[in-house]
Amino acid sequence: GGQEKDRTMTDTPRISFEFFPPKTPAGREKLYKTRETLQEFQPAFFSVTYGAGGTTRETTSNIVTGLRRDGISIAPHLSFGGDDEETVLGLLNSYREAGVDRIVALRGDMPSGMGTVAQLVYANELVAFIRRHTGEHFHLEVAAYPEIHPEAESYDDDIRYLKGKFEAGANSALTQYFYNPDAYFYFLDQCEKAGIDAPIYPGIMPITNFANLARFSRNCGAEIPRWLKKRMESFSNPDDIRKLGLEVVTDLCETLLAGGAPGLHFYTMNQVEPTAEILRALEIETGA
Numbered sequence: 001g002g003q004e005k006d007r008t009m010t011d012t013p014r015i016s017f018e019f020f021p022p023k024t025p026a027g028r029e030k031l032y033k034t035r036e037t038l039q040e041f042q043p044a045f046f047s048v049t050y051g052a053g054g055t056t057r058e059t060t061s062n063i064v065t066g067l068r069r070d071g072i073s074i075a076p077h078l079s080f081g082g083d084d085e086e087t088v089l090g091l092l093n094s095y096r097e098a099g100v101d102r103i104v105a106l107r108g109d110m111p112s113g114m115g116t117v118a119q120l121v122y123a124n125e126l127v128a129f130i131r132r133h134t135g136e137h138f139h140l141e142v143a144a145y146p147e148i149h150p151e152a153e154s155y156d157d158d159i160r161y162l163k164g165k166f167e168a169g170a171n172s173a174l175t176q177y178f179y180n181p182d183a184y185f186y187f188l189d190q191c192e193k194a195g196i197d198a199p200i201y202p203g204i205m206p207i208t209n210f211a212n213l214a215r216f217s218r219n220c221g222a223e224i225p226r227w228l229k230k231r232m233e234s235f236s237n238p239d240d241i242r243k244l245g246l247e248v249v250t251d252l253c254e255t256l257l258a259g260g261a262p263g264l265h266f267y268t269m270n271q272v273e274p275t276a277e278i279l280r281a282l283e284i285e286t287g288a
């Protein structure tokens, strides 16, 4: 630290919530309720993940249409995976007809065990494809990695490719989750130096099940600070884990907003409480 930055608290941070598509009708019903409760925080949109390779093509599409019925803003995640242009275009058209005006455009990861599939299509190519076929209809969000994507050749390369996504027509970025705010602030500075001026919204992962989080984080290149890991590992009571998780992630959100983050994107894991508790603790005026 040390350097004085001209960053002021955003007046009304943009809040968004991420869901994954439930597999069953009961899961869908439950998610509609979750959505209703989280509406209290006036999110700009809810996003719904997509299994690259088309594994959730129907479930994502169904839940997007179902959630849209209430007239709220839904942003489906989308990636080529091994799909052809016609399939992706079909999805884009059905989303547009359903009143969707925002897409999270990704390269995606192949689910393990899917065997040999076509080469994954980089996100910048998907962004260009969407712009080519649907003009400016969709607001396009892309992924960004303050701790750098695990497959990136170098820090600068990853920034360069992020810039490529904006040059292809993306409007803003959502980040992978992280617990070290300096990684995010440094990343913002580097993006700015590289000429990126689009907003980059930090992704926030509430901490509930620490063992699962630790395992998952190893794969996606998100670092859990050593002190936090050690502390969490010393707890046997799930309530202690949740309590420290709430404290740590609320502090993180406060620091991010105070440092100029334009909003927060929550990985809700389809649960109300972990995310709602953080937002209530933050006591921020939210608004789209």
Ligand code: FAD
Pocket (backbone or CB within 6 Å): 048, 049, 050, 051, 052, 077, 078, 104, 105, 106, 107, 108, 109, 110, 121, 122, 123, 124, 142, 143, 144, 149, 150, 151, 152, 153, 157, 158, 161, 162, 164, 165, 174, 175, 176, 177, 203
């Ligand atoms: P890209 O931007 O294409 O980058 C992938 C890698 O290739 C990076 O290492 C990058 O440095 C490099 N690269 C980028 N462009 C080029 C290029 N033109 N030439 C050469 N190298 C390049 N996964 C899912 O399967 N479904 C989801 O719904 C989903 N939602 C997500 C939401 C968010 C907010 C985030 C942060 C991630 C999400 N992911 C999801 C995970 C994501 O798909 C993986 O991290 C994936 O490995 C990279 O996707 P990307 O869009 O960032 O890829």
